[in-house]
Amino acid sequence: MRIAILGGTGNIGKGLALRWGSKHEIIIGSRMRSKAERAAEEYREVLSAVASSRGQVRGAANREAAMAAEIVVIAVPYSAMRELADAIRPVLEDQIVISLVVPMERSNSYLRYRAPPDGSAAMELKRLLPDTVRVVAAFHNLPGEKLRRIDMQLDCDVVVCGDGDAMRVVGALIEEIDDLRVLDGGGLEDSAMVESLTPFLINIAKRNNLSELGIKFV
Amino acid sequence: MRIAILGGTGNIGKGLALRWGSKHEIIIGSRMRSKAERAAEEYREVLSAVASSRGQVRGAANREAAMAAEIVVIAVPYSAMRELADAIRPVLEDQIVISLVVPMERSNSYLRYRAPPDGSAAMELKRLLPDTVRVVAAFHNLPGEKLRRIDMQLDCDVVVCGDGDAMRVVGALIEEIDDLRVLDGGGLEDSAMVESLTPFLINIAKRNNLSELGIKFV
Numbered sequence: 001m002r003i004a005i006l007g008g009t010g011n012i013g014k015g016l017a018l019r020w021g022s023k024h025e026i027i028i029g030s031r032m033r034s035k036a037e038r039a040a041e042e043y044r045e046v047l048s049a050v051a052s053s054r055g056q057v058r059g060a061a062n063r064e065a066a067m068a069a070e071i072v073v074i075a076v077p078y079s080a081m082r083e084l085a086d087a088i089r090p091v092l093e094d095q096i097v098i099s100l101v102v103p104m105e106r107s108n109s110y111l112r113y114r115a116p117p118d119g120s121a122a123m124e125l126k127r128l129l130p131d132t133v134r135v136v137a138a139f140h141n142l143p144g145e146k147l148r149r150i151d152m153q154l155d156c157d158v159v160v161c162g163d164g165d166a167m168r169v170v171g172a173l174i175e176e177i178d179d180l181r182v183l184d185g186g187g188l189e190d191s192a193m194v195e196s197l198t199p200f201l202i203n204i205a206k207r208n209n210l211s212e213l214g215i216k217f218v
Numbered sequence: 219m220r221i222a223i224l225g226g227t228g229n230i231g232k233g234l235a236l237r238w239g240s241k242h243e244i245i246i247g248s249r250m251r252s253k254a255e256r257a258a259e260e261y262r263e264v265l266s267a268v269a270s271s272r273g274q275v276r277g278a279a280n281r282e283a284a285m286a287a288e289i290v291v292i293a294v295p296y297s298a299m300r301e302l303a304d305a306i307r308p309v310l311e312d313q314i315v316i317s318l319v320v321p322m323e324r325s326n327s328y329l330r331y332r333a334p335p336d337g338s339a340a341m342e343l344k345r346l347l348p349d350t351v352r353v354v355a356a357f358h359n360l361p362g363e364k365l366r367r368i369d370m371q372l373d374c375d376v377v378v379c380g381d382g383d384a385m386r387v388v389g390a391l392i393e394e395i396d397d398l399r400v401l402d403g404g405g406l407e408d409s410a411m412v413e414s415l416t417p418f419l420i421n422i423a424k425r426n427n428l429s430e431l432g433i434k435f436v
Contacts, residue, residue, distance in 0.1 A: 207402040217431040
């Protein structure tokens with residue numbers, strides 16, 4: 001599939017690009033095309049070192065990346081989400097949009113989930129994008145540092161919120177990544193819980209001197 | 219230690235009684251003394267089958283149980299919490315109270331966390347009980363069915379919220395149970411997140427046809 005990863009220069013974006021890069025056509029998106037192209041070049045080199053193919057990874061400006069893709073992964077901070085939605089809205093038709101966005105704020109030394117008026121970032125994104133776009137929430141609770149190290153086993157659960165066909169497509173993409181289990185987290189209106197786990201995981205890691213954490217239901 | 223388990227006839231209460239029963243003095247509390255005594259008798263029999271000693275487990279009415287204990291575990295449904303707090307308030311002095319209470323309501327076929335005005339059930343309990351009592355929140359996210367089967371390995375994490383010494387005492391009690399890891403979840407004011415994980419875990423299990431779930435941070 002053609003997968004655009006907008007905000008694809010961070011850990012999670014990089015991780016997804018590398019782990020999907022040898023099977024799919026990946027378009028890294030950034031506000032600055034040059035930044036996206038540099039990241040894509042770096043990811044191709046990583047892929048060529050671990051896989052037989054260099055993978056099809058290229059860089060583009062966000063809008064161009066979204067226009068070219070069937071799946072659009074939104075991996076930007078919440079503070080950049082609205083501007084990004086404005087930028088890509090005109091080129092979106094029936095893409096599946098995967099939201100990784102987590103609205104959170106610092107409170108003393110810890111993070112706190114801050115639900116937007118729509119209920120969650122994914123719900124807000126759904127409102128901001130055309131009705132024909134299917135929004136799915138996923139990947140909020142993966143440790144980015146482990147995800148981007150393509151040799152590391154993850155053994156985490158990925159809770160996905162959304163509806164129908166789009167859920168199945170995203171579920172299949174997740175299961176292509178070794179040791180990730182997909183769990184149905186309900187409809188998009190249930191996504192606040194999954195988003196709110198992100199600051200919780202970060203805080204738990206910090207309070208207990210642990211490295212970046214993922215989650216597993218046992 | 220002398221540990222009262224109020225609401226000790228449910229799965230979690232039974233599980234804690236059995237897993238602490240050969241090392242500590244356990245007082246099962248219920249509104250009806252006779253019900254508590256019957257449960258205690260049953261737990262003693264289970265313990266005698268798996269351990270060399272029958273353990274010190276007895277039953278009592280809630281107030282009597284709380285009065286006799288150093289640690290008071292509150293394992294009742296949220297709907298019964300206020301009445302229980304009223305009943306035990308007069309006999310509490312400097313006990314450590316462990317809240318397992320989760321305020322949740324049904325919404326269609328799923329459960330939803332319903333934060334009380336105090337922020338969490340544990341915060342509400344703190345307000346309802348004497349200032350000298352130290353409230354700690356823990357054990358919300360353990361699978362009760364597995365906990366009460368004393369032969370089952372748990373391999374779960376227990377996130378504990380509270381302050382200072384009381385946290386350390388409760389942490390040590392948790393670590394006596396095989397394969398449970400204690401994690402610092404912050405102060406009692408952070409307990410809503412841990413409480414809200416309970417309906418989330420129940421919903422995830424239901425949506426994905428899994429048995430009762432615990433949580434592990436990986």
